[in-house]
Amino acid sequence: MSALTVREKLAILSDAAKYDASCASSGSAKKDSLTSGGIGSTEGMGICHSYAPDGRCISLLKILLTNFCIYDCSYCINRSSSNVRRARFSIDEVVKLTMDFYRRNYIEGLFLSSGVIRSPDETMGEMVEVARRLRLEEKFSGYIHLKTIPESSAELVEKAGLYADRLSINVELPTDEGVKRLAPEKKPETIRLSMAKLRQKMEEKAEPTLRTKKRERFAPGGQSTQMIVGADKTSDDGILHTSARLYGSYHLRRVYYSAFSPIPDSSSSLPLQKPPLMREHRLYQADWLMRFYGFSQPEILAGSSDGMLDLTIDPKLAWALRNRGRFPVDINRADREALLRVPGLGTKVVAKILETRRHRRMRLEDVGRICQSIAKLRPFIIAEGWSPGALTDKLGLRGKIVQSCEQLALF
Amino acid sequence: MRPAELNLARYSVRLDSETDFAGWRDAARRMALNEVRPEDISWHVVSNSDQGQTDLPAIPAGAQLVVPRDFIARAETAFCHSDPGRFAFLYRMLWRLRTEPELLSIASDPDARRLEAMEKAVRRDSHKMHAFVRFRKIGDGDEERYVAWFEPDHFIVERNADFFVRRFTGMRWTILTPYASADWDGDRLAIGPGAAKADAPAQDDTEALWRTYFENIFNPARLKVKAMQKEMPKKYWRNLPEASLIPDLIAGADKAAKDMITKMPTTPALHHAKVQAKHWPKREPTQTPEDDDARSISGLREAAKGCRRCPLWRDATQTVFGEGPDNAKVIFVGEQPGDQEDLAGKPFVGPAGKVFDSILDDAGVDRQKVYVTNAVKHFKFEPRGKRRIHSKPNAGEVQACRWWIDREFALIKPELAVALGATAALSLLGKAIPVTKMRGQVIEREDGLRVFITIHPSFILRIHEPAEKEAERERFLHDMKQVKRLMA
Numbered sequence: 001m002s003a004l005t006v007r008e009k010l011a012i013l014s015d016a017a018k019y020d021a022s023c024a025s026s027g028s029a030k031k032d033s034l035t036s037g038g039i040g041s042t043e044g045m046g047i048c049h050s051y052a053p054d055g056r057c058i059s060l061l062k063i064l065l066t067n068f069c070i071y072d073c074s075y076c077i078n079r080s081s082s083n084v085r086r087a088r089f090s091i092d093e094v095v096k097l098t099m100d101f102y103r104r105n106y107i108e109g110l111f112l113s114s115g116v117i118r119s120p121d122e123t124m125g126e127m128v129e130v131a132r133r134l135r136l137e138e139k140f141s142g143y144i145h146l147k148t149i150p151e152s153s154a155e156l157v158e159k160a161g162l163y164a165d166r167l168s169i170n171v172e173l174p175t176d177e178g179v180k181r182l183a184p185e186k187k188p189e190t191i192r193l194s195m196a197k198l199r200q201k202m203e204e205k206a207e208p209t210l211r212t213k214k215r216e217r218f219a220p221g222g223q224s225t226q227m228i229v230g231a232d233k234t235s236d237d238g239i240l241h242t243s244a245r246l247y248g249s250y251h252l253r254r255v256y257y258s259a260f261s262p263i264p265d266s267s268s269s270l271p272l273q274k275p276p277l278m279r280e281h282r283l284y285q286a287d288w289l290m291r292f293y294g295f296s297q298p299e300i301l302a303g304s305s306d307g308m309l310d311l312t313i314d315p316k317l318a319w320a321l322r323n324r325g326r327f328p329v330d331i332n333r334a335d336r337e338a339l340l341r342v343p344g345l346g347t348k349v350v351a352k353i354l355e356t357r358r359h360r361r362m363r364l365e366d367v368g369r370i371c372q373s374i375a376k377l378r379p380f381i382i383a384e385g386w387s388p389g390a391l392t393d394k395l396g397l398r399g400k401i402v403q404s405c406e407q408l409a410l411f
Numbered sequence: 412m413r414p415a416e417l418n419l420a421r422y423s424v425r426l427d428s429e430t431d432f433a434g435w436r437d438a439a440r441r442m443a444l445n446e447v448r449p450e451d452i453s454w455h456v457v458s459n460s461d462q463g464q465t466d467l468p469a470i471p472a473g474a475q476l477v478v479p480r481d482f483i484a485r486a487e488t489a490f491c492h493s494d495p496g497r498f499a500f501l502y503r504m505l506w507r508l509r510t511e512p513e514l515l516s517i518a519s520d521p522d523a524r525r526l527e528a529m530e531k532a533v534r535r536d537s538h539k540m541h542a543f544v545r546f547r548k549i550g551d552g553d554e555e556r557y558v559a560w561f562e563p564d565h566f567i568v569e570r571n572a573d574f575f576v577r578r579f580t581g582m583r584w585t586i587l588t589p590y591a592s593a594d595w596d597g598d599r600l601a602i603g604p605g606a607a608k609a610d611a612p613a614q615d616d617t618e619a620l621w622r623t624y625f626e627n628i629f630n631p632a633r634l635k636v637k638a639m640q641k642e643m644p645k646k647y648w649r650n651l652p653e654a655s656l657i658p659d660l661i662a663g664a665d666k667a668a669k670d671m672i673t674k675m676p677t678t679p680a681l682h683h684a685k686v687q688a689k690h691w692p693k694r695e696p697t698q699t700p701e702d703d704d705a706r707s708i709s710g711l712r713e714a715a716k717g718c719r720r721c722p723l724w725r726d727a728t729q730t731v732f733g734e735g736p737d738n739a740k741v742i743f744v745g746e747q748p749g750d751q752e753d754l755a756g757k758p759f760v761g762p763a764g765k766v767f768d769s770i771l772d773d774a775g776v777d778r779q780k781v782y783v784t785n786a787v788k789h790f791k792f793e794p795r796g797k798r799r800i801h802s803k804p805n806a807g808e809v810q811a812c813r814w815w816i817d818r819e820f821a822l823i824k825p826e827l828a829v830a831l832g833a834t835a836a837l838s839l840l841g842k843a844i845p846v847t848k849m850r851g852q853v854i855e856r857e858d859g860l861r862v863f864i865t866i867h868p869s870f871i872l873r874i875h876e877p878a879e880k881e882a883e884r885e886r887f888l889h890d891m892k893q894v895k896r897l898m899a
Contacts (some may be wrong), residue, residue: 006620007623008618010623010624010627011623011626011627012627013625014623014627014628014803015627015628017628018627018629018630019630020842032577032578032580033577033580033581034576034577036524036581036582037580038580038581039578039579039580039581039582040578041574041577041578043574044578047541047542048542049539049542049543050542050543050625050643050651050653051639051642051643051666052625052628052630052639052660053629053634053635053636053639053657053660053661054629054630054631054634054635055633055635055637055638055639056630056635056638057631057642058625058628061624062628063624070686070690070691072683072686072687079754080679080680080682080683080685080686081679081680082680083677083679083680088869094745097620100617101617101620101624103548103579103582104545104546104547104548104557104615104617104621105544105545105546105556105559105579106545106621126707139581176725185690185691189716189729192728192729193729193756195728196619196729196753196754197754198729200752200754200755207607235871244794245726245794247794247796248792248794248795248797248798248799249728249753249754249794249796249799251724251797258707259633261632261633262632262668262671262672263629263671264670264671265677273672274632274668274672275632277633277635285816290796291796296795299791311442327809328677330648344820353516353518355516355518356516356517356518356519357515358513359513359516359517360517361517364857366519367519369428369524370518370519370524376840378619397754
């Protein structure tokens with residue numbers, strides 16, 4: 001077999017990486033290349049440089065160092081029993097590709113993951129070396145995300161944190177039982193411990209050192225994780241429970257939900273169907289309710305019959321319909337927490353309402369001017385000259401809102 | 412000369428360029444301080460107009476124009492908008508702000524909304540420029556340069572140039588647009604005149620690799636064309652090397668996805684058996700901890716790692732087992748591990764543990780010589796945002812965990828047990844007792860073990876009033892001194 005060209009390797013190893021949902025390049029410490037004279041910057045907000053036809057942002061060169069893997073996780077295209085073509089980048093090749101792409105402004109940086117070859121430490125060591133070369137030899141100040149291998153040594157993880165903006169460890173599936181069944185060689189206990197150690201390390205390094213009073217740099221973009229949705233039978237309530245636990249326990253910046261996608265040469269233990277994209281979308285919305293809207297995890301689905309998010313309406317509207325006793329909310333008097341619970345009011349609109357009403361009382365039309373659509377809102381608020389009357393409690397309310405939202409979408 | 416009847420405005424202001432904010436600001440100040448009404452001014456850009464400039468009125472002595480602090484910054488952003496009416500609109504905003512200083516805070520006001528919409532459009536266009544500029548390399552070695560062609564909707568080259576300097580400091584680059592260009596020679600930034608697309612290089616060898624990446628990172632089973640176009644509108648496509656692939660990728664997606672689904676699971680790859688044999692040799696059937704009646708504390712600790720006697724393991728990170736010499740004379744029993752203990756896997760290392768340590772130290776008890784454990788070995792909590800709120804273990808959980816406590820006691824055979832708080836007392840005595848009432852007392856169990864009752868050190872942490880906190884610390888210190896006497 002003749003050696004693969006870089007282009008052939010890139011095709012294989014980006015294809016192998018496309019099932020990973022995370023793509024963010026935001027939330028790291030600000031840095032630029034003015035002082036180093038090198039290349040690259042991160043300014044807090046990430047930039048999507050392109051979009052694939054699957055609607056996902058392309059901000060990083062997301063590739064695997066290699067797709068050879070000793071693990072046999074049935075949901076993964078790179079599992080050892082898969083007949084997929086294998087390839088392996090050299091460290092040089094990854095460094096050069098990253099720099100060549102970055103200089104042309106195709107990307108914000110590198111997201112490097114890898115199949116595990118021989119031993120976790122050997123693979124992790126190579127990933128860290130890529131990051132080290134980029135930072136020290138190429139004077140690269142762009143974004144680097146490394147996928148940490150849970151079994152790798154503490155020294156390697158510490159080095160990774162020195163060069164990377166973000167580290168992540170995949171929990172793989174929402175429950176330990178799921179991991180044991182579909183990824184028999186992976187150990188959920190080790191994955192938890194690795195996340196705990198990362199959190200401890202981040203907190204330890206965030207303390208200013210006594211001598212220099214400066215904080216040491218350690219993965220300023222925090223840690224994240226991803227779980228696959230729809231490959232096992234866990235309900236949305238169970239998935240959100242796991243997320244809430246992960247956010248609380250390990251202070252993750254993000255939990256990514258990746259709808260299980262059928263993969264070529266798929267294992268027979270998994271559902272062969274299109275990925276549940278709407279379910280994935282609803283999970284992200286529910287995740288936002290926990291992170292930005294003050295919802296606790298159990299209340300999001302409290303009162304639902306099957307612990308599943310409604311696919312036709314968003315989780316906040318679904319929650320409001322189940323909790324009508326808390327509505328209508330008075331736009332001119334309610335506090336921030338109560339306004340954030342109103343379907344159709346986002347965090348930005350709520351901030352604007354709070355600012356505006358300091359100067360004048362707001363009418364329904366005023367609210368309508370600063371938010372997308374009033375249809376969803378109307379039954380849930382009181383404004384100057386507007387009261388929903390019995391509308392809030394009407395039995396057919398759900399159907400009405402769904403219908404008017406759909407109609408609006410036509411225009 | 413234009414016909415006089417079309418030139419109704421009393422004042423005509425000429426700006427040096429589309430982005431001459433300083434010129435606008437100066438003129439606007441003069442006008443506003445002389446009470447010139449918006450409808451009495453016409454605004455022009457030199458290059459677009461042969462209109463002469465009227466002499467602008469001087470600022471009356473001592474007059475000052477007060478506007479909200481953020482108006483200037485916001486107006487400067489909106490000024491980059493391509494709307495030719497922006498000069499007059501921004502002056503109208505300024506005019507209104509004199510008598511309505513809160514105007515910018517009223518999100519429902521049409522002018523405030525228009526300002527915001529203009530800013531948003533400029534910011535979005537800037538962001539798209541950061542994203543969609545594509546450099547092409549020309550020359551090699553010392554001659555190496557990177558040149559891009561970009562077509563912005565608004566006048567944003569000047570405001571964006573610094574971003575590219577910060578990002579591509581070590582590179583020589585030029586960005587050409589129809590109305591202006593920015594050039595960085597590694598040292599100095601120069602803003603120059605506009606250019607034509609033909610002035611930029613037509614290709615770059617690396618584009619083939621980039622297109623390979625774009626093709627392969629796309630998952631055909633997840634086609635979402637609308638989501639893509641919302642963020643990457645077609646107007647940008649003609650200057651993006653990867654965009655020409657999109658139509659074919661979309662057209663082929665359905666078939667590619669179906670192929671993925673219908674492809675039958677095949678037999679395992681050839682090397683799979685070898686990998687399995689080498690890395691995952693068949694494990695010995697592991698004994699359950701119950702069968703393995705450990706003969707040492709370390710054996711017990713190992714067995715407890717996989718404990719599933721109650722559901723608390725599901726949310727916790729790990730089992731936090733007892734710690735200390737296996738011949739200790741005294742065992743301290745706390746309630747359950749907390750946030751820090753759960754991460755570290757060791758008992759009493761968090762805030763309450765620190766209080767405990769320092770009081771033990773004051774009492775002259777060497778922590779190295781005592782055994783410290785918890786009634787319940789897994790952390791029980793409610794997640795609230797990024798915090799974990801401790802929640803009290805219930806009687807069932809305490810009961811389940813007695814399996815481990817009993818074995819710890821059986822192996823260590825201490826002379827004394829110290830129950831720190833009600834949960835520990837419940838675990839050690841098998842029934843609920845009023846801790847504050849019985850504090851300082853020693854209860855002898857049926858098996859002869861003496862149990863000293865006191866509070867949990869976290870109780871001290873929860874007191875806010877300093878004098879009361881100090882008093883409680885003293886009481887606990889007194890208890891620990893008593894424990895020391897009992898140990899002797």
